[in-house]
Amino acid sequence: QVQLVESGGGSVQAGGSLRLSCSISGFALGNYFMAWFRQAPGQEREGVAAIYVGTGLTYYADSVKGRFTASQDNAKNTLYLQMNSLKPEDAAMYYCAASRNAFSGPLIGYRYNYWGQGTQVTVSS
16 A cells, blocks of 8 residues: 655745655655645645656756755655745645656656645745
């Protein structure tokens, strides 16, 4: 049974940092795409970062490039999202997701078939 469990969300002031974790069970990271998505109330889901575990290649939305870093720990079967220089517009529910094949769209939600329950990030100005 595949499970993705996010943690690490919370409240932070603008300019601060948070590190999100996604603990994965039911499969080994192996040659999966792992991604972070976010959704704020009234807004569409946005892919913010993805990593192809097989090679470590990363993909980032323009809105977070240079501030967010996705990484994985294969030994712990865990995905991370380090978020620095947080802005109020980064506030959202953050979800991790997994896919065997997202080559044609690493930041596109429908390419992913396993999802976590989300962790809330709040950024105050």
